[in-house]
Amino acid sequence: MTHRKQVLGPEDVRRAVTRMAHEIIERNRGVDDVVLLGMQRGGVWLAQLLGSEIARIASAVPIGTIDVSLHRDDIGMRPVTPGTSSDVPTEIQESTVVLVDDVLYTGRTVRAALDAVSDFGRPRAIQLAVLIDRGHRELPIRPDFIGKNLPTSSEEEVEVTPDGVTIIEGVDKP
Amino acid sequence: MTLHFRSIEEVGTERIHRLLDLTEHMAAVGRRPNPKVPALRGKTVCNLFFEDSTRTRMSFDLAAKRLSADTMTLAVSSSSVNKGESLRDTVETLDAMGVDAFVVRHRTSGVPWQVASWTPAAVVNAGDGWHAHPTQALLDAYTIRHRRGLTNDFSGIRVAIVGDIRHSRVARSTTEILQLLGAEVIHVAPRTLLPPTSDVATTTHLDDVISEVDVLYMLRMQRERMGAGIVPDGGEYSRRFALDERRAAALRSDALLMHPGPMNRGVEMMVDPTELQQSTILDQVTNGIAARMAVLFDLLGSGGIEE
Amino acid sequence: MMNKEAVLFAGGLVVDESGERHFDVRVRDGLVVETGSDLAAGDEERVDISGCILAPGFVDLHTHLREPGMPEAETIETGSRAAALGGYTAVVAMPNTDPTQDCVEVVEFVSKRGREIGLCDVRPSGSITIGRAGAQLTPFADLAAVGVHLFTDDGSGVQDEGLMRRALEYAGELGVVLAQHCEVASLTAGAVMHEGECCSHLGLPGWPSLAEELMVHRDIELSRLTGSPVHLLHLSTARSVELVRGAKADGLPVTAEATPHHISLTDERLSSFDTRYKVNPPLRTMADIEAVKAGLLDGTIDAIATDHAPHPSAAKDRPLDEAPPGMLGLETALGVARAHLDCSWQHLIGALSWRPARIAGLSDRHGRPVSEGEPANLVVIDPDPDWQVDPSALASRSRNTPYIGIDLKSRVRHTMFEGRMVVRDGIATA
Numbered sequence: 071m072t073h074r075k076q077v078l079g080p081e082d083v084r085r086a087v088t089r090m091a092h093e094i095i096e097r098n099r100g101v102d103d104v105v106l107l108g109m110q111r112g113g114v115w116l117a118q119l120l121g122s123e124i125a126r127i128a129s130a131v132p133i134g135t136i137d138v139s140l141h142r143d144d145i146g147m148r149p150v151t152p153g154t155s156s157d158v159p160t161e162i163q164e165s166t167v168v169l170v171d172d173v174l175y176t177g178r179t180v181r182a183a184l185d186a187v188s189d190f191g192r193p194r195a196i197q198l199a200v201l202i203d204r205g206h207r208e209l210p211i212r213p214d215f216i217g218k219n220l221p222t223s224s225e226e227e228v229e230v231t232p233d234g235v236t237i238i239e240g241v242d243k244p
Numbered sequence: 245m246t247l248h249f250r251s252i253e254e255v256g257t258e259r260i261h262r263l264l265d266l267t268e269h270m271a272a273v274g275r276r277p278n279p280k281v282p283a284l285r286g287k288t289v290c291n292l293f294f295e296d297s298t299r300t301r302m303s304f305d306l307a308a309k310r311l312s313a314d315t316m317t318l319a320v321s322s323s324s325v326n327k328g329e330s331l332r333d334t335v336e337t338l339d340a341m342g343v344d345a346f347v348v349r350h351r352t353s354g355v356p357w358q359v360a361s362w363t364p365a366a367v368v369n370a371g372d373g374w375h376a377h378p379t380q381a382l383l384d385a386y387t388i389r390h391r392r393g394l395t396n397d398f399s400g401i402r403v404a405i406v407g408d409i410r411h412s413r414v415a416r417s418t419t420e421i422l423q424l425l426g427a428e429v430i431h432v433a434p435r436t437l438l439p440p441t442s443d444v445a446t447t448t449h450l451d452d453v454i455s456e457v458d459v460l461y462m463l464r465m466q467r468e469r470m471g472a473g474i475v476p477d478g479g480e481y482s483r484r485f486a487l488d489e490r491r492a493a494a495l496r497s498d499a500l501l502m503h504p505g506p507m508n509r510g511v512e513m514m515v516d517p518t519e520l521q522q523s524t525i526l527d528q529v530t531n532g533i534a535a536r537m538a539v540l541f542d543l544l545g546s547g548g549i550e551e
Numbered sequence: 552m553m554n555k556e557a558v559l560f561a562g563g564l565v566v567d568e569s570g571e572r573h574f575d576v577r578v579r580d581g582l583v584v585e586t587g588s589d590l591a592a593g594d595e596e597r598v599d600i601s602g603c604i605l606a607p608g609f610v611d612l613h614t615h616l617r618e619p620g621m622p623e624a625e626t627i628e629t630g631s632r633a634a635a636l637g638g639y640t641a642v643v644a645m646p647n648t649d650p651t652q653d654c655v656e657v658v659e660f661v662s663k664r665g666r667e668i669g670l671c672d673v674r675p676s677g678s679i680t681i682g683r684a685g686a687q688l689t690p691f692a693d694l695a696a697v698g699v700h701l702f703t704d705d706g707s708g709v710q711d712e713g714l715m716r717r718a719l720e721y722a723g724e725l726g727v728v729l730a731q732h733c734e735v736a737s738l739t740a741g742a743v744m745h746e747g748e749c750c751s752h753l754g755l756p757g758w759p760s761l762a763e764e765l766m767v768h769r770d771i772e773l774s775r776l777t778g779s780p781v782h783l784l785h786l787s788t789a790r791s792v793e794l795v796r797g798a799k800a801d802g803l804p805v806t807a808e809a810t811p812h813h814i815s816l817t818d819e820r821l822s823s824f825d826t827r828y829k830v831n832p833p834l835r836t837m838a839d840i841e842a843v844k845a846g847l848l849d850g851t852i853d854a855i856a857t858d859h860a861p862h863p864s865a866a867k868d869r870p871l872d873e874a875p876p877g878m879l880g881l882e883t884a885l886g887v888a889r890a891h892l893d894c895s896w897q898h899l900i901g902a903l904s905w906r907p908a909r910i911a912g913l914s915d916r917h918g919r920p921v922s923e924g925e926p927a928n929l930v931v932i933d934p935d936p937d938w939q940v941d942p943s944a945l946a947s948r949s950r951n952t953p954y955i956g957i958d959l960k961s962r963v964r965h966t967m968f969e970g971r972m973v974v975r976d977g978i979a980t981a
Contacts, residue, residue, distance in 0.1 A: 137269075140273065140281035140282070140283040140311075140541075140545075141281060141282055141283070142283075145283050145284070145545045155269065155272050156272070156276070185282065186281075188278075189276055189277070189278040189280070189281070190276060190277055190278070191277060330864075330865045330866075330868040330869055331868060331869050331870060332864075332865075332868035332869075333865075333868075350870060351870075352870035352871050352872045352873070353753055353754045353755050353824070353871065354753070354755070354824025354870070354871050355824075355870050355871075357823065357824040358824055358825075358826075358868075358870070362868075372754075373754055373755065373872075374754030374755070375753055375754030375755070376754070413754060416754055439750075439751035439752075439754075440746050440747065440750065440751050440757060440759075441747065441748045441751045442751060
């Protein structure tokens with residue numbers, strides 16, 4: 071029996087994205103040399119949305135994707151099949167890379183992403199933008215830009231789409 | 245139960261589809277500035293090569309290293325194997341050093357199965373006798389898929405494999421994978437170079453099929469077969485079965501010319517394939533790394549399909 | 552030698568060439584002294600064999616004892632013990648030893664050793680050619696004078712037609728029998744299994760049936776030409792059986808044997824690449840198995856012979872082309888034969904006992920009717936149990952049996968050799 075509770079609606083998501091776009095521009099004093107990389111798979115649509123907001127407010131930034139399945143620290147411990155790819159604009163050398171993901175949880179996926187990004191070059195800085203921070207960090211990773219803090223329990227699952235954010239209770243954990 | 249990669253037949257359709265997709269992924273990794281990933285860090289891959297084969301051995305070695313695995317190689321030519329030490333002794337000794345996967349090549353069919361009975365490690369078949377060469381088949385299928393922009397459905401694709409089918413593990417495995425993907429395969433060879441029985445279509449006339457096929461797959465013809473009374477000596481084999489200028493011109497422009505390498509120029513290849521735009525021969529070598537990375541990752545890294 | 556025992560076998564079913572009957576059997580001083588229903592007990596040991604069959608002991612026409620030359624595989628002692636456990640009171644020892652059994656010295660060595668061990672009658676065969684090299688004839692008469700009755704180059708066939716003809720002509724007048732391992736070598740070069748669909752699929756060099764059939768045909772015709780008897784070893788193909796059927800219909804002095812593995816295992820076993828299934832002649836198809844079984848049932852094939860071929864693990868744990876061919880057979884022959892042949896006990900025991908005894912020239916002491924005055928070379932069979940081979944319990948020094956994990960039917964409970972219990976309740980007494 072699963073119980074679903076929507077905590078953010080589509081308007082809330084758009085507002086959060088707009089605010090984050092402003093923060094990114096402000097923090098980096100403009101968007102020269104900023105590159106957005108959406109983390110496969112949950113961060114890809116968010117990076118697109120953030121990118122178009124930034125373009126509306128300031129100017130266009132390159133948007134790419136990063137796949138971390140071959141850099142995970144749990145390889146061999148649970149099933150994983152990489153089916154998605156990395157598409158990184160070559161200008162990340164000396165750029166500020168903003169990693170974009172929908173949910174930040176244990177932090178392990180971000181650690182893998184840091185590793186994966188370094189395969190493509192050496193950015194000047196890497197920042198992290200997440201729509202939802204649900205807590206329960208297992209590594210010393212902290213986001214630079216947050217849409218909303220959402221404390222959850224580990225029995226819950228968080229579903230994030232452009233139409234809103236939903237907490238799902240009573241889901242079987244793998 | 246340990247997973248192995250020993251023959252296409254043993255692996256089955258679902259896993260082959262997954263491996264082809266994984267090969268695509270690994271090929272993308274290979275195009276990055278840093279083509280190395282930490283996926284198999286801490287794993288040990290042992291190359292057990294009882295047959296001279298520098299190219300395949302290097303390909304496997306590089307694939308393992310690109311996944312950050314540790315590698316070790318025992319390259320033994322049969323004559324130098326200590327007669328007192330059985331194959332089993334060799335495997336058990338290496339196993340005791342801590343091996344996660346053995347990559348085995350041997351001139352006798354069946355050795356990868358025998359090896360698997362003496363070790364809990366995963367076994368990859370790098371070529372056993374005349375029987376199977378499944379990583380070659382995987383890279384061949386991937387090459388066709390990639391060059392022709394196909395999905396994992398090869399229906400309507402016609403492939404002719406030409407040459408010493410009887411003694412060719414490449415012919416057996418590549419035929420298996422092509423049929424599994426829905427392609428139509430025909431074997432072109434004289435009767436003495438075909439197996440005693442076969443359920444694959446055969447012909448002895450290359451010229452009947454060359455202008456119709458989507459893929460022309462040339463096998464290496466060993467000169468020793470001519471000495472052994474299996475086919476006549478001299479130029480007859482080449483006249484009947486080699487790719488010469490006339491036949492190369494008859495190939496469709498969108499057809500693919502493939503060869504597992506190394507080529508015997510002047511025997512089965514009378515033209516320089518690098519001058520033919522249909523040639524995929526170098527792609528096959530490149531794709532070999534990706535395919536072998538996919539296989540090693542499948543055996544040692546993943547454990548199933550992600551939900 | 553040792554004490555001859557006095558035993559009363561009570562309550563069993565006696566099965567021999569003359570028929571079946573519920574008789575007790577009294578044995579003393581190496582002979583059967585009395586048979587009949589409900590014999591009165593005397594001072595001998597009473598062995599209850601209710602529910603069991605008592606028959607003349609088995610005779611194996613085809614055993615490799617490997618001594619002299621390959622003690623890591625088997626010795627005359629371990630082979631004799633394996634034979635006794637399998638119910639055999641006599642075995643014909645194949646001559647591909649090292650040195651070859653092609654001279655009196657080696658033959659006498661083997662006979663003497665067999666007598667010293669005393670677990671069964673070890674009768675060496677001689678080779679047809681010196682060193683089995685296929686060139687010069689063995690001194691048949693010299694070897695016949697020391698008890699050799701069967702001659703064969705087993706391991707290989709005699710390739711030269713002219714030489715085989717002369718051998719048959721020469722040996723014919725000595726009353727000995729030449730036996731052939733039928734294999735035309737030029738057709739089987741490098742082969743590791745039967746040539747057919749399975750070998751094509753597995754990419755292994757194959758042994759075409761024709762390689763056996765050509766030599767079967769040749770030796771049948773040479774027998775016709777010379778008038779000399781020929782025994783054909785380990786027949787494995789349907790057409791070979793057909794050829795022998797025709798030869799017998801023509802009244803030729805041709806006999807034949809088949810192994811338990813050739814009526815129970817097909818070439819598909821090689822899909823596992825397990826070298827225990829590599830044997831010469833190779834395992835063949837279901838159709839061949841059916842034909843060989845039919846041949847055993849209608850008498851075209853006279854005898855079951857094990858071709859017991861021990862090899863140590865170090866030899867078998869090699870790639871298929873390097874591993875030597877052969878499987879164990881003595882301790883499983885009865886169990887396999889009973890599981891795969893649908894016939895009467897009398898017919899089955901005939902194939903294991905008196906018919907091979909006759910071919911081996913041993914029917915003065917083995918395969919005899921169970922009656923007063925006959926030598927006590929006997930086997931007691933428990934017909935019921937389904938059992939499986941326990942590799943650690945095999946008497947053979949080697950372990951290359953293909954029957955591990957497979958259900959066998961019936962097993963030997965007691966074996967009596969020359970009036971002594973050499974196997975009691977399935978355990979060798981020495």
